[in-house]
Amino acid sequence: MYLTDAQFIDIYSTVPRVCVDVILTTSDGRVVLQKRDILPDAGRWAVTGGTYYRDESLFSAAQRIAQQDLNLKVIPQKILGPIEFRNEAASMIKHRHSVAIAIHCTADDDAALQQLLQTNPNLQAFEHLPNHMSMEHQQALHNYLNLWIEGEPVIKQIDESSITRQSRMPLERFKQIYSQVPRLVVELFITRQSEQGTETLLTLRNIEPIKGYWHVPGGTVMKGMTLEEAVQHVANHELGTSVTDIKYAGVLEYPWYSTQPSVCDLPIGIAYQCSIIDSHIRLNHQGSHFQWFATPPDPVIPEHRDFIKSQGW
Helix, strand or coil, rough: CCHHHHHHHHHHHCCCCEEEEEEEEEECCCCCEEECCCCCCCCCCCCEEECCCCCCCHHHHHHHHHHHHCCCCCCEEEEEEEEEEEEEECCCCEEEEEEEEEEEEEEHHHHHHHHHHHHHHCCEEEEEEECCCCCHHHHHHHHCCCECCCCCCCCCCCCCHHCCCCCCHHHCCCCHHHCCCCEEEEEEEEEEECCEEEEEEEEEECCCCCCCCCEECEEEECCCCHHHHHHHHHHHHCCCCCCEEEEEEEEEECCHHHHHHCCCEEEEEEEEEEEEEECCCCCCCEEEEEEEEEECCCCEEEHHHHHHHHHCC
């Protein structure tokens, strides 16, 4: 859903903006970067990216953004993971909080990509990461693609005092915002080892939507929170405990959940595998029971069941 400038400012002054970053590589393994001409990071090299719209898949968003920004058809290959931008000095919102989902893509037509690289001076393919680039993109490309950094890594100090942390919003405002944009959530796949193998902690949902379904603990990422802060917030709020050994595990899309009655939002989930610190769990009003499962039960949110199976837990 396209937003007007007024809608964009209203919504993304309040909640994190979910983006898709197109990590485009050439046939010989170089990464394609674009020199930005607008805030944030104007004049620096960065990957091509843009706002993720409600009711589109991550792969279709990557294709749309590459077509719009580069006039290039791309083939999405793999979801790499999240990139956090907690305090962007953007043009319309002074302190914007964005989280991008990085998608590795290749060109549908390598000759078309080579033509772009030859004719567009603000587009360049790099074997190693330049120093004069977005810090967040430099760190992400180093971690996800194992690319070397030329010279010293880019370091940008984040003034924590300038970051506005969102508090819980009224239900009507929640519905108004998330009927228009995707809702960024973290999902906690809390695991342990037993005689049955790897078990995952599930809770039985006690409120609508999806009342009566088993699911993993999860919740909305509020503006100003890091993803790991959001993980601990969910553990404390829903389970009355803390978690440790937090490891990024993947990204969840919700095609089944988003079509269910009484569901007013479209979540995009960042999954983390973690371990529980205190086994004395105290559920809040959202869950009626909890249980460790070696095999997901019925009924369970299908996206959670499929993710557990895909991880071999």
